[in-house]
Amino acid sequence: MRLSVVICAYTERRWEDLVAAVASVQRQVPRVHETIVVIDHNDVLLARAHRDFVGVDVVQSAGPQGLSGARNTGWQRATGEIVAFLDDDARAEQGWAAALLSGYEDATVVGVGGAVLPDWRAPRPPWFPEEFLWVVGCSYRGQPSGRARVRNGIGANMSFRREILAAAGGFQTGLGRLGADGAGCEETELSIRAHRTRPGARVLLETAAVVRHAVGPERTSRAYFRRRCVAEGRSKALVAAIAGSGPALVSERRYVSTVLPAGVLAGLAALPRGDLDGGRRALTIAEGLVLTTGAYAAVRTRLVTRRMLTRRSDERATGGPHSELRSKKKPTT
Numbered sequence: 001m002r003l004s005v006v007i008c009a010y011t012e013r014r015w016e017d018l019v020a021a022v023a024s025v026q027r028q029v030p031r032v033h034e035t036i037v038v039i040d041h042n043d044v045l046l047a048r049a050h051r052d053f054v055g056v057d058v059v060q061s062a063g064p065q066g067l068s069g070a071r072n073t074g075w076q077r078a079t080g081e082i083v084a085f086l087d088d089d090a091r092a093e094q095g096w097a098a099a100l101l102s103g104y105e106d107a108t109v110v111g112v113g114g115a116v117l118p119d120w121r122a123p124r125p126p127w128f129p130e131e132f133l134w135v136v137g138c139s140y141r142g143q144p145s146g147r148a149r150v151r152n153g154i155g156a157n158m159s160f161r162r163e164i165l166a167a168a169g170g171f172q173t174g175l176g177r178l179g180a181d182g183a184g185c186e187e188t189e190l191s192i193r194a195h196r197t198r199p200g201a202r203v204l205l206e207t208a209a210v211v212r213h214a215v216g217p218e219r220t221s222r223a224y225f226r227r228r229c230v231a232e233g234r235s236k237a238l239v240a241a242i243a244g245s246g247p248a249l250v251s252e253r254r255y256v257s258t259v260l261p262a263g264v265l266a267g268l269a270a271l272p273r274g275d276l277d278g279g280r281r282a283l284t285i286a287e288g289l290v291l292t293t294g295a296y297a298a299v300r301t302r303l304v305t306r307r308m309l310t311r312r313s314d315e316r317a318t319g320g321p322h323s324e325l326r327s328k329k330k331p332t333t
Helices: 012-026 043-052 067-077 096-105 130-136 162-168 186-195 222-243 245-269 276-318 321-327
Strands: 003-009 034-039 057-060 082-087 090-092 109-120 148-150 157-161 202-215
Touching: 003 012, 003 067, 003 096, 012 034, 012 043, 012 082, 012 090, 034 043, 034 067, 043 057, 057 067, 067 082, 067 186, 082 090, 082 096, 082 162, 082 202, 096 109, 096 157, 096 202, 109 186, 130 222, 130 245, 130 276, 157 162, 157 186, 157 202, 162 186, 186 202, 186 222, 186 245, 222 245, 222 276, 245 276
Parallel strands: 003 034, 003 082, 034 057, 109 202
Antiparallel strands: 082 157, 090 202, 109 157, 148 202
C-alpha cells in the first residue's frame, strides 16, 4: 500500500517545526509515496514553502479557512491508498510509516492512529497531570498502552484509507481548529462516520507509530489549560449534536468514571509523603473536569433550546401540532 502524508500549516511562526516535520517524513523507511503540505490561506507561507521544499507537493487550501478544510484539500489531492495526517509541529520517529501501514493488513481496519509524545520546549509544570496531556495534543493516561481498537486517534498522528475518507465525506468544516483557537474533535466526528461506512469497520491505535509533538511555553500556562478544556467541552457538544451523544461520548464515559478518579486518588495519596505537587495535580484534574463538562452542558443546552424554539416557530408558521391544540380550546364565556 502507498502512504500519502498530509501536513497542514497556517503560520510562519512554526516554520522551523514545519521543516522538521517534512524532513522526518522524508527519512521514513520504506519511503512514503508522497508528502503533501497544505497551506491554510497564507500567501507568504505558501510562497516560502514553494521555494524551500524539494520533492514535496505544496498546495493552497481549497476549502474554507481552518484545519478541517486544509485536511480535506490534502486527502483529496493524495494518490496513495492510505492517507496519514501529521501536525506541522510534530516529528515522526523512525518506523512511524511502517507501523501505521502494518495496521491495514486487516481489511476491516479503516483507520490507524499512533502515539503522540510531548516534546516540551519549556519545563513541564509540576501541576500538569498525565491524564490531561490531550490538552497539548498528546497521548494521555487512560489510553491503551499497545495496539488496540479505539474510537479515534489523536489528530496529530492519524491515518485513514483514502476510500473511507471519500465514502465518509471527509472532515466537517464546521468543526476543528481555526488558527490558534482551541477547538477540535473533527477527527472524532470523522472516525464515527468512518465506522459507519461498512459493517465491522475498526479504527486502531498502534503505539509503535510514534511522533513527537512540540509543546511550547505558551501551552504550559494555567490560562491555556483552562481555555483548552472549555474548547474541548464545546467541541464535544457539537460532535454529540451531529453524531449522537452515544458515539460521541463512549470513550469519555470510561475516562470520567475510571481514569480521572484514579488520578485524583493518586495525587491525594502523595500528600502524606510531602508531595504537594500531587495535590496540585489532583486539583487540576478536578478543575479540568468541571471546565470541560460545564462547557459541554452549556453548549448542549443552548443547542437543544435553539432546536425547540425553531421547531415551535415552524409549527406556528405551518399550523402544526401546537396550533391544533390551541384551536381545540373551548371558548371562554
